[in-house]
Amino acid sequence: MRIPKHIGIIPDGNRRWSINNGLSKETGYTYGLDPGLILFNLCRKIGIKEITYYGFTTDNAKRPKTQRKAFTQACIKAVKILSKEDADLLVLGNYNSPMFPSELLPYTKRQTFGKGGTKVNFLVNYGWEWDLSNLNHNNSSNRKKITNLLKSNDISRVDLIIRWGGRRRLSGFLPVQSIYSDFYVVDEYWPDFKQEHFYKALNWYNTQDITLGG
Amino acid sequence: MRIPKHIGIIPDGNRRWSINNGLSKETGYTYGLDPGLILFNLCRKIGIKEITYYGFTTDNAKRPKTQRKAFTQACIKAVKILSKEDADLLVLGNYNSPMFPSELLPYTKRQTFGKGGTKVNFLVNYGWEWDLSNLNHNNSSNRKKITNLLKSNDISRVDLIIRWGGRRRLSGFLPVQSIYSDFYVVDEYWPDFKQEHFYKALNWYNTQDITLGG
Numbered sequence: 001m002r003i004p005k006h007i008g009i010i011p012d013g014n015r016r017w018s019i020n021n022g023l024s025k026e027t028g029y030t031y032g033l034d035p036g037l038i039l040f041n042l043c044r045k046i047g048i049k050e051i052t053y054y055g056f057t058t059d060n061a062k063r064p065k066t067q068r069k070a071f072t073q074a075c076i077k078a079v080k081i082l083s084k085e086d087a088d089l090l091v092l093g094n095y096n097s098p099m100f101p102s103e104l105l106p107y108t109k110r111q112t113f114g115k116g117g118t119k120v121n122f123l124v125n126y127g128w129e130w131d132l133s134n135l136n137h138n139n140s141s142n143r144k145k146i147t148n149l150l151k152s153n154d155i156s157r158v159d160l161i162i163r164w165g166g167r168r169r170l171s172g173f174l175p176v177q178s179i180y181s182d183f184y185v186v187d188e189y190w191p192d193f194k195q196e197h198f199y200k201a202l203n204w205y206n207t208q209d210i211t212l213g214g
Numbered sequence: 215m216r217i218p219k220h221i222g223i224i225p226d227g228n229r230r231w232s233i234n235n236g237l238s239k240e241t242g243y244t245y246g247l248d249p250g251l252i253l254f255n256l257c258r259k260i261g262i263k264e265i266t267y268y269g270f271t272t273d274n275a276k277r278p279k280t281q282r283k284a285f286t287q288a289c290i291k292a293v294k295i296l297s298k299e300d301a302d303l304l305v306l307g308n309y310n311s312p313m314f315p316s317e318l319l320p321y322t323k324r325q326t327f328g329k330g331g332t333k334v335n336f337l338v339n340y341g342w343e344w345d346l347s348n349l350n351h352n353n354s355s356n357r358k359k360i361t362n363l364l365k366s367n368d369i370s371r372v373d374l375i376i377r378w379g380g381r382r383r384l385s386g387f388l389p390v391q392s393i394y395s396d397f398y399v400v401d402e403y404w405p406d407f408k409q410e411h412f413y414k415a416l417n418w419y420n421t422q423d424i425t426l427g428g
Contacts (some may be wrong), residue, residue: 021254058425094355128393129357135349141308143343171427175389183397185381193364213273213385 002206004159006050006119007037008181010173013125013165013189015067020189028191032160035193036078040085042198043118050119050156053078057089058127061099068099075124076103081122083107086114092152093125100125121155128172136214150176157181162201163188178182182208216420220264220333222395223253224387227379227403229281233402240284242405249407250292254299256412264333264370267292268387269305272341282313289338290317294403295319296336300328306366307339314339323370335369342386364390371395373424376415378404379388396422411425 014028021028036053040169043051043201048056055075081088093100131151138149147153152174158181161173166187170178184201188194228242235242250267257265269289275282296303305321307314318338345365352363361367366388372395375387380401384392396417402408 057427060233062428127355129355129360132346132349132360132390133355135354136352137347138298138347138350141341141343141347146343146346164411167422169395170384170393170397172393175393176342176346179386179389181383185383208381213271 001202003047003202004205005048006052006053006158006160007043007162008046008054008163008178009036009159010054010163010171011036011041011193012163012167012171014071014191015134016165017191024066027068028189029070029074029093030077031191032074032193032208033077033081035190036087036199037081038116038193038195039198040062040082040120041120042149042195044086048118050121052121052123052155052158052174052177055093055122055124057125058094058097058099058125058130059172059174061097061162070104072155073101073124075122078126078150078172079107079110079122082120083113085118086116087118087120088112089120089122090154091122091124093123094127094130095125095204112177121152123173126172128175131174131176147176152177154161160184160201160205162186162198164188164193164197216414217261217416218368218419219262220266220372220373220374221257221262222266222268222354222372222387222392223250224268224375224379224385225250225404225407226362226377227321228285228405230379231403231405235313236311238280242403243284243288244291245405246288246407247291247316248294248419249404250407251295252407253334253412254296254334256409258300260416262332264335265333266337266369266372266388269307269336269338269340271337271386272308272311272339272344273386275311275339275425286313286315287410290315290333291323291337293336297327300308300330301334302326302330302333303334303336304368305336305338306369308341308344309339311339318321329383335366337387341385341390345388345390351401356369361390366391374415374419376412378402378411393423
């Protein structure tokens, strides 16, 4: 079976899940913590080398304060949970903004936790415009030069993006690394994560070809 | 009904269609010309203001010569067909490359044909790296400044991307304008285009929300 080297995770649908469960909108984020860890362990087991979690974006940061607080706290907790695993962990996002939680500043340089071995990228207060903002040092259309100048240059091309919550869009997720990604959508909300969603995505990925446009 | 302002068309599956029909791989491109015109007229009828067709990319240009010749000829014909309609037409791509057909050089500045009224963008020898290669004049993470510096700065944000041929990936299609696009995939190959594919895509789009991450 062809296993993706790098998967991107868009854990969407937390607010819709909350409403469906009669809870206030911001409650759902906490219920996404367990799925995140289960998924990490599945990736380890299967041999996926790199995982990028879409935490929150500069767009999301415009939402009401109670929601912002809730998803920020969930990201902090998620990073702390992952730092107890065997992971080479990096938190990436605009840390020059007040929206970036100071608790995560120590994680903005990649560090090995435990025995390491799985690259884990966690996007926090990430913005596509921020990611592209260093390209002023570029003077060519050489792909390598462009990707080297991304703020996210330590994140490799994504093979498979899985989005929970039914939306079929990237919503700013790593626009350059996603250029050739296969995109799989799970209709269920992220807090309703089941292992079978992930296995279905992998089975589907296995039936795709890789052409990179060639 | 909520109608997209701008749709992106990825007319994929021409080679697979050819093989399925017992033809040589490069034959299918010609069969994509009629669908392109039918689609244009549907968009006019419905009131879609802007259409971007994915002609061919710098990646595609690495394919065998017979294929390259065939898809290049199909693009030339498609542009000539569209120039007989009421369209504000622009051909966009790296015209400083020998892969860019000289026949299309006159179309690389936007011109109004007929009565105009529908913006039509046709990507020819387009590369995402080429599109981003002017960002060296950028010195900020201001979105407007970034989008103004794209080679494709005359192409607006895409609301809905429809890809024929079953692949669920963007393959380098306007990475910045696609950031918030809803993405609809038709399993049939492009030469097997049916109007109902398009109507289904529009009906699906109508059920989506627009949040831009907010």
